[in-house]
Amino acid sequence: MNIKEVARMARVSTATVSRTINGSDKVTPETAERVNRAIATLNYYPNHNARALGSGRSRIYGLIISDITNPFFPDLVKGFEEVAVRHGMEVIVANTGYSSERMKLCVQRMLERKVDGVAIMTSEMDQHLLEEFNKRRIPLVFLDTASPGFGVSNINIDYAEGVRQAVQHLVSLQHQHIGFIAGPMELASARARKTAFLKAMQQCGLAINEKLIEQGNHMIEGGYAAMERLLTQADRITAVLASNDLTAIGAIRALQGRQVCIPQDFSVVGFDDIEISTYTYPALTTVRLSRIEIATHAFNALHTTIQRHDKQGGSYEILPQLVVRESTTTVTKSGGNEKI
Amino acid sequence: MNIKEVARMARVSTATVSRTINGSDKVTPETAERVNRAIATLNYYPNHNARALGSGRSRIYGLIISDITNPFFPDLVKGFEEVAVRHGMEVIVANTGYSSERMKLCVQRMLERKVDGVAIMTSEMDQHLLEEFNKRRIPLVFLDTASPGFGVSNINIDYAEGVRQAVQHLVSLQHQHIGFIAGPMELASARARKTAFLKAMQQCGLAINEKLIEQGNHMIEGGYAAMERLLTQADRITAVLASNDLTAIGAIRALQGRQVCIPQDFSVVGFDDIEISTYTYPALTTVRLSRIEIATHAFNALHTTIQRHDKQGGSYEILPQLVVRESTTTVTKSGGNEKI
DNA sequence: CTGTTAGCGCATTCAG
């Protein structure tokens, strides 16, 4: 079943079939109709490999993420796949595992498969690999790690605003001694969140004490350990903001392990709003970072760049949104760590 | 950069280049060496689209799952991708969203991209779509839903054994009135688990009371609601086995909401061993279903079928394994629901 | 063991 048979049945040339498939305006409605009927009755669909070879466009987008096992990513992947498929595109997902060694492999895979564009939703990208895409004029879109340029777009995340909302929420609940559990400093996103926290505290006129800041690893156990340390060193702490939800969940466990009641004795705020945060006990107050929005923007960035032969990439904005659930409440008069 | 240039630089024909790339044994080590040097210095890598067109093999495997957002799947996807890439294969992941409507779309995508084989790790597959693959002689591997046949392999999961371990564990802890929260009966895997539970109870000589069985939806809220009902209707229940971990987590929340202490007052066992089960409070005793193993078997099934031009698919076995953590313990003398 | 020659299925000139 190929284009030739369709052409034969519709009594046109293969070129005409190709044109109607690709929606060329230079085809009479009548002949297009004939072709479409032939396509339908023959149950024909084009061979993408041949198409790619002939046109140089594979109709595949690459999606590079850190690790699909990280609960932040499944939604993103799902959203991206959905839009892509709706537009007749295929997606190849590649995990870097946070290693730039493996990032190299990911890039290689993308190049080999001749993807039409790549969404790079992680930050292990070095200049050297970036060149490989530039050389081949493959559009790119980054997640908060680059400024738009020739063929590269960026999705900007307003971490400052998201963290500000979280801190302000705690402040409005009378918390004064707010701790922060940072993520791994190799991650750009973790650095951004920490910076945002420092800034927000300052804006709220709260003292920043280094004893209030600890380091996790964006995983549950890291949050657990960091919270333990915080409890030991920060006497008057009554609330904590975590760099991501997993960290917050670890912190909650540490607190519960010490019989601290949340939120009565201690408030916890996460960041990301992954699905399980709705179901933790108590349900986690957190800052939502919509992965659907990110996915949609990423796709649009790539797609419009290609459609409009737009050399210049675009800039997109993601606004985090505080979601108040059950893990935060007003600080009690007798509250504070000394009581614990 | 293409095969011709490599041929020119190595002073051989393109056929020879092709042969050395594909590891044909009919190439002198010396010429192969020359070709490889040329490849290296030119930084050449083959165009997969052309390769696919010429050979009829895309070197892509399809992986159809229900929903990447379901915590059961990320590990599976990651594992599959890893083996595949290690063997020079690419992967296209498609989500059915538990809908056979969308399954149709998934199949279409696989066909269009001319995948060399498909791992179907979900059960929304109807005979009609299966034919499409058979017609084209595309190897398939299923997860516990088919018997091996021409070009189709199956990964068998010994649910009976896994559930037996769980029930026996509870029995050894003196539990007599063990509840079960089933998954959605549309899912073959959920049906298998329920059947296995019934059988295990019988084997242990325990009475099966319909009041001890409730229905969830394999999601947290379903487990929550089902546990609530169980608590209302089953007087002497002291333990529950859930059809999957998410359900168990929901059950735990329901119990905690009623101030029931786990495991002192009530034991809970899950199924699957998803990552968060290690981190719930208390950590969940569950039955591990290794996704890495499943992924590896799925890949091997496809790969050996193709390599050996093996018409007959294989059969693989997965043995679930009980993992005892903190959510189960001996029933207390005064225990039982009446106390609650 | 190596080179020559045809396609693979489609998109895309260029004529008409």
Add this chain to the structure above:
DNA sequence: CTGAATGCGCTAACAG
């Protein structure tokens, strides 16, 4: 607006 011809980059017979 449509058709004929060419090539995309590679693999696969078939010779030699």
